[in-house]
Amino acid sequence: MIIRIATQEDITAVEKLRTTAYQTATGSIISDTSFLHWNESDEQSITLILENEEKQIISTLQGKILITKAELEKFFDISLNTSFSFPIFPTFTIGKASTFLEYRGLGYTAIMRILFLQACLNSEIQSISSTMQADASRIPLLKQMGYFIEEADISH
DSSP: EEEOOOGGGHHHHHHHHHHHHHHHSSSSSSSSSGGGGOOHHHEEEEEEEEOOOOOOOOOEEEEEOSSSSHHHHHHHHHOTTTTTOOOOOSSSEEEEEOOOOTTTTHHHHHHHHHHHHHHTSSSOOEEEEEOOOOOTTTTHHHHHOOOOOOOOOOOO
16 A cells, blocks of 8 residues: 555546545435536645555545634535634644445545644644544544534535
């Protein structure tokens, strides 16, 4: 297995992986997958990819630095409560995590998250922000570890 930063040559494979992974995710109902296609946000981000021995991209994760709450809300297409006091900016966002179904549960996304976290420790980053489904199995553990979790308004 190899983890590397995605290049222009990887765009088609990354889009296919994202679309397939999100459409097969537990509890996920997505009618418009256009947000998963490579776009301006990807151009301003770092996208890590994990390749198997056959050089097939099997997992991917995007990371981006944001400076303001407005940028964070736009990036995740959410609204946060006005009393929201975290994250402290700049914040590093992690999103568009995608792994093909047959490779899920093996910790590949966690490994890429750790790489991003290690990079943040050696930087000016003050916090890390991410989104997840409200019923994600990792939420109780994250709360126990001291993570601040807010349910975002996605009604729009």
